Amino acid sequence: MNHAVDYSAQARTNPVFLTAKTAICLMARAGLADADKIVRCLKLEDNQPLQSMKDSDTILGNAIVVEAKYRTMCRLIEDCGLRVCVDLPCGYTPKALHMTQKGLRFVGLDLPVVVQEVAPIIRSLAARHELINFFEVDATNYESLAAALKNFDEPLCISTEGMMMYLTEDEADAVVANVRNLLEVHGGCWITPDPEVKLQFILTFRSVFGENFLEKLETTGNAAMKQSNVANFSNSFIVDAADSFAAENLLAKHGLKAERINLAEHMPELSVYRQLTSKQILQFKEAMRRCHYWLITLDDARKPQALKKQTPFEMSCTVENGILRMTLRGRVDSLSAPKILTAWEAEKVSNVIDGVEIDCAELEFISSAGVRVLSYMNEDCKRGVKFFNAKPSLSQINCL
Ligand SMILES: C[S@@+](CC[C@H](N)C(=O)[O-])C[C@H]1O[C@@H](n2cnc3c(N)ncnc32)[C@H](O)[C@@H]1O
Secondary structure (H helix, E strand, C coil), rough: CCCCHHHHHHHHHHHHHHHHHHHHHHHHHHHHHHHHHHHHHHHCCCCCCCEEEECHHHHHHHHHHHHHHHHHHHHHHHCCCCCEEEEEECCCCCCHHHHCCCEEEEEEECHHHHHHHHHHHHHHCCCHHHHHEEECCCCCHHHHHHHCCCCCCEEEEEECCCCCCHHCHHHHHHHHHHHHHHHHHHHEEECCCHHHHHHHHHHHHHHHHHHHHHHHHHHHHHHHHHHCCCCCCCCCCCEEEEEEECCCCHHHHHHEEEEEEEEEHHHHCCCCHHHHCCHCCCCCCHHHHHHHEEEEEEECCCCCCCCCCCCCCCEEEECCCEEEEEEEEEECCCCHHHHHHHHHHHHHHHHHCCCCEEEEEEEECCCHHHHHHHHHHHHHHCCCCEEEEHHHHHHHCCCC
């Protein structure tokens, strides 16, 4: 069974990619000229992704955070001295244009739904497209990452901006393990603002808007949750007042260590300052002294277990007496889940289906994208979906 997976199936499987459209609109709002060009190529001049942020201050607060992250990350990547920037996830940002103007090689990695849209746009805008590559990956899927990077034999500067907070605990753990393995194979470092992202938002909104900042922050959180279909922005990688050591412990478990880089000391001047008063700029710069980006490297003193070899995804379906019997094998993640959704919708067109039975004996991993597709199926047929032989580690599907 091999049905073509279309844009709609990919988009419904993992709507979190829409947050990258919000980010590029915010960058354009902040005043980045290249971001504005990309927004036009994406036909987002109407700023549709920003419509769930109900007032102009909430948009401004988000634009400040997004521009501060983008410009500071660009500077940290340039300063680290490595020549290959691997942007995981690349979203729709102009980082490829910036890095290649500086003579660096740029490798953009993201979900297929993003890469298929962004790659031609960036190539059309880039002066040095020979330095740019894009690959479709799922960050939780090691083989997709290894395949994308197999021809790069220099040490890598992996940058992760705005992804880790959308992951479940298992997904965050898988990504950390995967990055560890990539650093072991290629050498290099991992730079990310994500661990302290909650702090960066709170400090930014409080320093710029004073007393009423909480209400604007809440609007921001609700908009991001609605867009991404993610229930909360919490896993051990994201530093939380409740357990500030969880992120370091997670890194240590995977044989990694972090150096915290002070944001205020490395943040360039921002275009968005044109929209702030001088008092707001001063307060904002002062507040950023309390926030850090993380430079993560191998900890030679710790050796984690080697990654287990992945079983490739396979699926088979038969329909009998109104029951669709499906067997799933290997990993169900953002790369394979759209295939299940497409197959389900095709079977429904050709058959009357009252219920689904899924044999999970050889299912090894299911990400939130896979769980989302199985929930659609569950809601979409009279007798729902029943699972058989699922390993205890796949508890998410037993909760459907
Ligand atoms: C908020 S955007 C950030 C994009 C970009 N780095 C930026 O700063 O604008 C979140 C990105 O994470 C990507 N993403 C989410 N889950 C992913 C996964 N499992 N593998 C790869 N990319 C993922 C989405 O497609 C989206 O591009």
